[in-house]
Amino acid sequence: MSLALRDSPLVAEATRDRIKEHARAIGYIYNRRAASLRTSRSGIVGVVVHDIMNPFYAEILRSIEMELDRGRQTFILSNHYDDLEKQRNFIDTLLQLGADGVIMSPAIGTPPEDIMVAEHNGLPAVLVARSVDGADVPAFRGDDAYGIALATNHLISLGHRRIVMIGGTDQTSTGRDRYQGYVNAMEAAGLELRSGWRLPGPRNKQAGFEIASQFLALKDKPTAAVCWNDLVAIGLMNGIARAGLRPGVDISVTGYDDLEEAAIATPALTTVWNGQREVGRRAARVLLDRLNGAAVKTTLELIRPELHIRQSTGRPVERT
Amino acid sequence: MSLALRDSPLVAEATRDRIKEHARAIGYIYNRRAASLRTSRSGIVGVVVHDIMNPFYAEILRSIEMELDRGRQTFILSNHYDDLEKQRNFIDTLLQLGADGVIMSPAIGTPPEDIMVAEHNGLPAVLVARSVDGADVPAFRGDDAYGIALATNHLISLGHRRIVMIGGTDQTSTGRDRYQGYVNAMEAAGLELRSGWRLPGPRNKQAGFEIASQFLALKDKPTAAVCWNDLVAIGLMNGIARAGLRPGVDISVTGYDDLEEAAIATPALTTVWNGQREVGRRAARVLLDRLNGAAVKTTLELIRPELHIRQSTGRPVERT
DNA sequence: CTGAAAGCGCTTACAG
DNA sequence: CTGAAAGCGCTTACAG
Numbered sequence: 001m002s003l004a005l006r007d008s009p010l011v012a013e014a015t016r017d018r019i020k021e022h023a024r025a026i027g028y029i030y031n032r033r034a035a036s037l038r039t040s041r042s043g044i045v046g047v048v049v050h051d052i053m054n055p056f057y058a059e060i061l062r063s064i065e066m067e068l069d070r071g072r073q074t075f076i077l078s079n080h081y082d083d084l085e086k087q088r089n090f091i092d093t094l095l096q097l098g099a100d101g102v103i104m105s106p107a108i109g110t111p112p113e114d115i116m117v118a119e120h121n122g123l124p125a126v127l128v129a130r131s132v133d134g135a136d137v138p139a140f141r142g143d144d145a146y147g148i149a150l151a152t153n154h155l156i157s158l159g160h161r162r163i164v165m166i167g168g169t170d171q172t173s174t175g176r177d178r179y180q181g182y183v184n185a186m187e188a189a190g191l192e193l194r195s196g197w198r199l200p201g202p203r204n205k206q207a208g209f210e211i212a213s214q215f216l217a218l219k220d221k222p223t224a225a226v227c228w229n230d231l232v233a234i235g236l237m238n239g240i241a242r243a244g245l246r247p248g249v250d251i252s253v254t255g256y257d258d259l260e261e262a263a264i265a266t267p268a269l270t271t272v273w274n275g276q277r278e279v280g281r282r283a284a285r286v287l288l289d290r291l292n293g294a295a296v297k298t299t300l301e302l303i304r305p306e307l308h309i310r311q312s313t314g315r316p317v318e319r320t
Numbered sequence: 321m322s323l324a325l326r327d328s329p330l331v332a333e334a335t336r337d338r339i340k341e342h343a344r345a346i347g348y349i350y351n352r353r354a355a356s357l358r359t360s361r362s363g364i365v366g367v368v369v370h371d372i373m374n375p376f377y378a379e380i381l382r383s384i385e386m387e388l389d390r391g392r393q394t395f396i397l398s399n400h401y402d403d404l405e406k407q408r409n410f411i412d413t414l415l416q417l418g419a420d421g422v423i424m425s426p427a428i429g430t431p432p433e434d435i436m437v438a439e440h441n442g443l444p445a446v447l448v449a450r451s452v453d454g455a456d457v458p459a460f461r462g463d464d465a466y467g468i469a470l471a472t473n474h475l476i477s478l479g480h481r482r483i484v485m486i487g488g489t490d491q492t493s494t495g496r497d498r499y500q501g502y503v504n505a506m507e508a509a510g511l512e513l514r515s516g517w518r519l520p521g522p523r524n525k526q527a528g529f530e531i532a533s534q535f536l537a538l539k540d541k542p543t544a545a546v547c548w549n550d551l552v553a554i555g556l557m558n559g560i561a562r563a564g565l566r567p568g569v570d571i572s573v574t575g576y577d578d579l580e581e582a583a584i585a586t587p588a589l590t591t592v593w594n595g596q597r598e599v600g601r602r603a604a605r606v607l608l609d610r611l612n613g614a615a616v617k618t619t620l621e622l623i624r625p626e627l628h629i630r631q632s633t634g635r636p637v638e639r640t
Numbered sequence: 641c642t643g644a645a646a647g648c649g650c651t652t653a654c655a656g
Numbered sequence: 657c658t659g660a661a662a663g664c665g666c667t668t669a670c671a672g
Contacts, residue, residue, distance in 0.1 A: 027441070029415050029416060029441060030416050030665095030666090031357075031416065031418065031664085031665050031666065032413075032416040032417050032418075032666090033353045033356050033357045033362070033417065033418050033664090033665080033666085034357055034648090034664070034665035034666035034667090035665080035666050035667070036353050036648090036666085037351075037353045037354055037357060037647095037648045037649065037650090037664090037665080037666070037667095038647075038648050038665085038666050038667045038668080039648085039666085039667065039668095040648080042353070044417075052372060052373070052378075052397075053372070053373070053375065053378035053379075053381070053382065055373065058372075058373035061373070062373070065399070074396070074413050074417075075396075076394070076395075076396045076397075077372075077396075077397040079385070093352075093394050095349050096349060096350050096351065096352040097352050097353065097364075097394075098351070098352075098353050121347070121349060205581060205584060206580065206584060209584040235584060237586075238584055238585065238586045239584075241586045242586060260526065261525060264525060264526060264529040264555060264558055264559075265558065266557075266558045266561045266562060266586070350649095350650090351648085351649050351650065352650090353648090353649080353650085354648070354649035354650035354651090354664090355649080355650050355651070356650085356664090357648090357649080357650070357651095357663095357664045357665065357666090358649085358650050358651045358652080358663075358664050359650085359651065359652095359664085360664080
């Protein structure tokens with residue numbers, strides 16, 4: 001009977017149909033726990049990111065969902081909110097449930113052992129959006145240094161000279177890479193980097209909105225802001241508008257990620273497409289490949305970002 | 321040993337600590353599948369909504385997460401995208417995994433049997449945000465007719481006479497209730513309801529943004545829009561601004577839900593707080609109570625909404 | 641080809 | 657109080 005229900009070729013079609021019909025009639029429910037106990041495959045994949053409600057991760061999750069659906073895997077989502085303890089608990093839960101694999105965007109400060117402990121207990125891991133040095137697993141993310149340089153160079157080419165970087169943290173590889181990309185672009189253009197021209201921290205709209213007054217009060221009167229991501233950029237533009245200045249005219253602003261929202265912001269946001277869909281799709285595929293026993297290379301793959309120019313950037317205007 | 325690991329009082333403290341220490345040393349992993357097979361409790365709760373990436377549901381999910389964490393339940397999230405088949409598959413998966421319960425915001429057109437099938441197979445259900453007539457389970461949502469009347473009456477009291485309702489669908493109880501609340505308020509004020517003054521459909525920013533031109537082209541030149549939710553309202557305001565008009569001045573706009581974003585929109589959005597946190601918290605608690613064997617009443621509970629007045633509404637201005 | 645039996649890792653009722 | 661045994665519902669290797 002169990003063979004028939006799983007469409008085994010060992011069972012004749014007519015027999016199979018009859019059995020399935022009967023199973024439905026008596027309200028039979030397949031017990032995956034029991035099957036999993038026997039086969040040590042559960043059909044469950046864990047996915048953990050900083051915050052699933054953040055649209056950047058949401059876009060990655062959507063493409064992961066599509067791929068895993070195709071592979072008939074159930075997925076369990078969780079936020080770690082950059083709390084290492086929460087992340088460890090989640091991996092523990094996956095191990096206890098006998099999950100088949102995990103896709104994670106590791107919490108800030110994740111030691112490689114926290115990832116390898118999963119691997120060593122038969123839970124293959126794939127990283128997205130962030131990578132961890134010393135963790136010998138496949139990882140997919142955008143080329144941040146290159147991407148932020150695209151945005152910075154775009155502003156420089158428009159004639160901006162006093163460009164501030166807003167948001168992000170030095171505690172992730174992404175944070176360091178983006179800041180470095182900005183620094184490199186500025187130095188390559190022979191532009192000065194004054195202290196106070198980096199306002200680290202903001203990563204969401206609210207924080208971008210709140211930092212606007214601090215940005216506008218800088219004594220150098222910068223004419224442009226390279227933002228950590230689209231959320232910060234949109235929040236900042238709202239804050240600039242609230243202060244009576246026109247984003248895209250008085251102040252140029254760039255975002256990062258190219259969320260769906262970037263195109264309908266006011267003004268439409270110039271930003272860097274970060275390949276979320278691509279990252280999610282490839283991570284899910286490589287995990288499915290691993291589950292099917294394929295040998296995959298455990299290296300970091302960088303997706304090449306693209307600049308999308310819209311209305312939030314223009315020639316510099318001096319404020320008086 | 322199993323007693324010791326579960327902190328049973330039957331085992332002396334010293335013994336327990338020694339066993340736990342040893343378990344850690346040898347890398348013991350508790351097998352929840354096996355335990356669940358034996359006890360028929362899995363510690364898993366399913367949560368399914370239209371779209372977890374929608375901030376409205378995201379806010380509900382966050383409070384559900386907090387409560388379930390406290391009850392030491394793992395939760396599995398899923399989107400149904402208003403696809404009944406997807407929703408059925410998810411409930412099937414939960415049954416197969418032996419989940420302990422499910423919290424759902426049912427897909428459009430969910431027949432009560434689709435919910436009762438879970439109940440009858442030992443998977444207690446609780447509804448959030450939407451209710452289903454004939455499904456004998458607890459449900460929590462806002463009082464939509466009352467809430468939308470708050471917004472409509474606010475506009476009327478400012479002097480608006482030509483007020484359009486934008487977004488939503490008649491296919492959910494929520495959709496019907498909100499439209500009815502708008503109609504009731506208009507009629508109570510003796511205001512005319514012209515055809516074309518309802519633009520159904522939009523439920524997200526993109527759609528709100530795109531419908532702006534259609535709204536602005538209405539021959540009656542309405543002075544205000546009551547929007548289905550905050551996302552539509554923010555999209556609409558962006559569309560209005562793109563067309564060169566000033567939302568909050570030339571056109572008054574109200575939202576619904578009071579997302580975190582509403583307060584930092586430009587202009588800050590006048591909207592109706594819909595009790596997302598409250599809905600999620602109470603739904604999770606009642607489910608945990610059911611899991612602990614408590615008898616709970618299976619009735620619909622309406623959370624009373626509140627109007628939050630900000631800058632997107634003002635006295636009417638005639639357009640020429 | 642078919643059917644009965646073993647075993648996955650727990651928990652719990654029961655015998656000693 | 658302690659320890660061995662039964663059984664949850666599957667899958668699969670094996671005997672017939």
